[in-house]
Amino acid sequence: MTEYPRAGTSVTLVLLRHGSSLSNEDQSFGGWNDVPLSERGVEQARMAGHKLKRKGVRFDLAYSSVLTRASSTLTHCLDALGQPCIPTVSDWRLNERHYGRLQGMKKSEAAKLYGDEQVRIWRRGFRERPPLITPGEVHDSFGELRYAGLCRSQVPLGESLQDTRARVRQCWDELIYPELTRNRNVLLVAHGNSIRALLMEVDGISEDRIGSVEVPNGIPLVFHMRPRNGGFLRVI
Numbered sequence: 001m002t003e004y005p006r007a008g009t010s011v012t013l014v015l016l017r018h019g020s021s022l023s024n025e026d027q028s029f030g031g032w033n034d035v036p037l038s039e040r041g042v043e044q045a046r047m048a049g050h051k052l053k054r055k056g057v058r059f060d061l062a063y064s065s066v067l068t069r070a071s072s073t074l075t076h077c078l079d080a081l082g083q084p085c086i087p088t089v090s091d092w093r094l095n096e097r098h099y100g101r102l103q104g105m106k107k108s109e110a111a112k113l114y115g116d117e118q119v120r121i122w123r124r125g126f127r128e129r130p131p132l133i134t135p136g137e138v139h140d141s142f143g144e145l146r147y148a149g150l151c152r153s154q155v156p157l158g159e160s161l162q163d164t165r166a167r168v169r170q171c172w173d174e175l176i177y178p179e180l181t182r183n184r185n186v187l188l189v190a191h192g193n194s195i196r197a198l199l200m201e202v203d204g205i206s207e208d209r210i211g212s213v214e215v216p217n218g219i220p221l222v223f224h225m226r227p228r229n230g231g232f233l234r235v236i
Contacts, residue, residue, distance in 0.1 A: 011183055011186075011225050011226075012057055012222065012223070012225075013176075013180060013186050013222075013225060014187045014220050014221065015190070015221040016218070016221070017189075017215045017216065017217050017218065018041065018045070018069040018070045018190070018191060018217065019037050019038075019041030020037070020044055021035045021036065021069040022035050022036060022037075023035040028107065029105055030103075031099035031100075031102070031104075031139070032096065032141050033104055033139065034067055034068050034069075036068055036072070037073065041217065041218070042072070044073075044217055045073040045076035045218060046076050046080040048077050049076065049077040049078065052081050052220055053080065060184035061086055061087045061088065061089065061184060062078065062186070063091060063171075063187070064088065064090050064094065064188070065095045065189075065191060066092045066146045067096065069191075070094070070191065073189050074088060074189040091175065092146070092147060093168060094190040095190075096190075096192070097159045097160075097161060097193035097194070098158055098164075100129065100130040100131050100132045100158025101130060101132070101139075102122070104139060124211040125160070125161070126160065126162050126207045126210060127162050129160045129163070130158050132157040132158035133157045140157065161193055161210065164197050168194050168197040169201060172198065172201050176188065180225060192215045195221075196210055199213060202223055
């Protein structure tokens with residue numbers, strides 16, 4: 001039986017986009033490429049931990065994607081927070097959106113190749129996919145050790161935000177939301193698009209509005225949630 005937070009109590013969910021990566025700094029599409037944090041990104045991760053420490057938040061567990069820029073951000077953040085030993089879970093479903101043929105390409109180069117407006121539609125639209133790669137190409141992650149056990153259909157060749165939301169929502173429903181209903185405070189470190197997908201679940205942002213939502217690197221987004229009638233959580 002699911003245990004819901006007691007009436008009058010609240011739980012805390014913090015969403016944190018990874019610190020600035022080398023892809024962010026050279027204005028290229030990172031996607032599922034395993035791009036490391038820059039020095040600035042490491043500092044942003046530590047600053048996020050210091051901010052959360054000042055707020056006095058105690059976390060029960062933390063999640064990140066399986067990409068290094070997210071897991072490293074989580075490690076630096078928890079160290080600065082003074083909570084380095086809490087349980088952590090890495091899940092591929094929290095990965096950044098896969099940008100297909102745009103992956104690894106500078107945004108200026110993509111604009112020259114496809115046009116500014118088309119690139120804008122791919123980046124900010126909900127249903128539009130960029131050009132897909134073909135299986136076995138350089139940016140195909142299928143077969144990498146971190147994705148061992150996944151079938152071909154689970155490892156994308158390119159995604160829309162709608163595609164990204166589908167896998168993120170599955171992770172939310174199976175892992176994250178149940179922990180919140182057990183009155184556990186959760187820190188989640190992910191990526192710009194996977195966090196935008198989560199905001200559609202957490203904050204009820206519509207498909208029409210999500211394109212204008214920006215998620216900055218290294219800035220904690222703090223949500224306090226309480227049970228409502230029927231036991232579901234709502235943001236307060």
